[in-house]
Each structure stands twice: as structure tokens, then as C-alpha cells.
Amino acid sequence: MLKNIDLKVREGELVFVIGPSGSGKSTMLRCCNRLEEPTSGAIMIEGARITDIPRRDLDRMRLKVGMVFQGFHLYPHMSVLKNVMLAQVRALKRPKPEAEARALDMLDQVGLRHKAEAMPAELSGGQQQRVAIARALALDPRVMLFDEPTSALDPELVGSVLKVMKDLRRKGMTMLVVSHEMDFAREAADRVVFMDGGVVVEEGPPEQIFGAPKSERLRAFLSRVSHPAEAE
């Protein structure tokens, strides 16, 4: 499915991955915390080859790699606060009071401290996604992976999630983002990677990718997403 991917993300960088659906963007992202197993090749995070980690040690690696999903996947049977505390207490072995303080802190960061006692079903999609981001951040990850974080949201709720991601970037978080938010990519990304058919076709700073695309495939893709009606 993926071929010859050679991608480096530097510390503190926000790298955007764009491309048509089925191009392997999400698969590549999911390989970075081994939710998907690459059949060959290597992925390294801070010098450690995560592709060589035995299955039983995966959990510790995943603490360092936060992930946000298109479908939020909050635990529906727990309050927002418990959602953000669970892995802190059970996986990171943080004492409960400390985990709670940290959870409230993270919820504050995404503007949802006042919803700590709410159940996920009582929140809007945008709020749920911000809780999911807080849940990942509470574990102090070194990298954050975003898999189409705004694709399931109503248009008016997208902004609140993008704002949280912008804040994160300002704080120096290293981020790899698969998304169709081209305006956001133009504005916030350090680098944009265009994938199609399982390979990286083109990569570069946003000005170059959007302003002066070199490959025919990228030009075709960009005109399709900027004029979606014609593509139908």
C-alpha cells in the first residue's frame, strides 16, 4: 500500500499531509504508533526505531506518541475528566490527584475545563475532539498525530479545533497532521507533503506546494479540492 516513504519531521515542526482518499495518508500516520504494522522499512522517533519494538513493549512507546482520530473515540461511559485521567493513571501510573490536576489543566488548555463533569454525549463534536486532544496531551507525548481531526465536524465547529492545534504549535509540539483543511495548512504548516497512490509525490513549504505545484498530480488534486463541484 505504501512505497518508498522517506519523511523526516523535525522537533517542533508541523507537517501537513494532503492527498486524495486512499492515497495512504492515514495508513502512514497509523504506522507511526504501530496501530498499523509496516511490512518493511523503519520508523524512528527521537533516535529509537519504533518498528523494532517487541509487541509487549508497544504500550510504553505509545505514551510518547499522542493520537487524535477523525471519530474522536471518547469513552462514552466516563465523564470528560475520567476520559482524560484514565491512561494517566493506568498506563503512566500517575497518582490520581496529580492526574486529575493535570487533566483539568489540559481541559483548560482546550477551553473545556467547565465541562469536566459532563458526559461525552452531552458535548458537540468540536468539544469532543478538543477533549480527545486533551486526553492525548495529558500523557506528555513527544509527537502528536492527527488523523483527519476535523473531517467529522460541522463547518462551524472546525475553527475551535484548529485554534487548539495552532496553540499547540506555538508551544513547540511536534505534529504530523493528515487533513483536508487547506487554508489551515497554508497558514500554520511548516511543510506540506502531498501523497498519492501510496507514495510521496511532492513536499515543500506551503507557499511552494499551493503557490507553485510542480507535479501534474498535485495540480490536479489542488484544482479538485478548490472546485469540489466540478469533481463530482
Added chain:
Amino acid sequence: MDTFIYTFFNLDIMAQALPLLLKGAVTTLQLCAVVIVAGLAGGLALALAALSRNAALHWSAVVFIDLFRALPPLVLLVFVYSGLPFAGLRLTPFMAVVIAFFLNNSAYFAEVFRAGINAVPKGQTEAARATGLSPAQTMGFVVLPQAVRNVLPDLLSNTVEVVKLTSVVSLSELLYSANMARSVTYNASPLVLAAGMYLIVLWPLVRVISRYQRGLAVT
């Protein structure tokens, strides 16, 4: 009409039979408690085994579940109580009933748990694993609580079935005691009383189940 009331709703005879029936009811409750608790625990273990990636574990659980779901519980009971002594294993009637019904019941509970676990979206597991929770923690804290909620009405239905099933075992439980009282008094009222006692226990449960199911249909 008088004869009908005399035969089926004879209060004097019911009062006479009551102490015996209450003793029977206690046995019924003890039996149910053991079979249900053991069945739930065994069913959960079987369901987890059936969902395991380990082929040996998976297949032994699947065979166990299929086998004991297909065998009628009475056949199992007769085999355990009257068949096993030929192999030198003689059990008390109570133990025989517990073992036979445990085998049957854990298989049923296993199917219910398995359906509940399978109904939890895969994204829940992925999200939990992505935050560094182990497979066991993911099952225990994230998947199982949601699974149990999904199948609560089925778990309760199965529990009602167990209580009803225990009436056929001819241990000195509720129905057996009532039948004994009937043969001593030459009057059917003890049977009606026993039926009433079953109703008192089971009717509320059945109500809860159908209310719960209607609630699910609404949401």
C-alpha cells in the same frame, strides 16, 4: 365454582404448605445464586477466550460454547447425576445440578458477552491502545463496561431462564416441595402458591427487561 376455589385456591392448605414451600424457595435461591454467579464468571472467561488471538484458546472456547449450548440442560443433568457414577464420580444432587447448569449456562452467557464485546466500536479499542493502555486494561476499563451495558437485557433474560430452569431438577426446591405438598394434601393449591412465588420474584425482573428494551429502542 366452589370446587374450583377449594381445589386451586384453598387458603387453609396454602397456609399448611407454606413452611415447606419457603424451605423449597430457599433451596431454589441458593441454587440460582451459585449457578448465576458461576455462569457469569465462566461465561465472561469463555467469551474472552473465544475472542483471543491464540488459536488453541479460541477453538477450545468455541467448541465448549457450541457443545453446551446444543446439549439440552436436562440431558446434561441426567448424565452428570446418573452417568458419572459409572466412572466412579458420585455427586450430591445439589452439586450435580450446579455442574450441569453451569456448563449450560456459562455457554449461554459467553455468547451474550461475546455479542456485547463485538458491538463496541473498534475505534474505542484503538483510542485506548493509542494512549498506552495494555490489551487487558483496554478490555477491563474501556470495552467491557460498554459491552455489559449493550447486553444488559440479555444478561437479565438469561438470568430469568436460569431461575425457571431450576424448577425442573426435582431437588427439594420450590416446585418439588409444592408437588410433595400437593400429593400429601390431595389439593392443587400448593402448586398455585408455588407459581405465585415464582411470579413474585420473576415478574419484576421481566418488567425491568422490557422497560430497558423499550428505552433502548427510543434512544
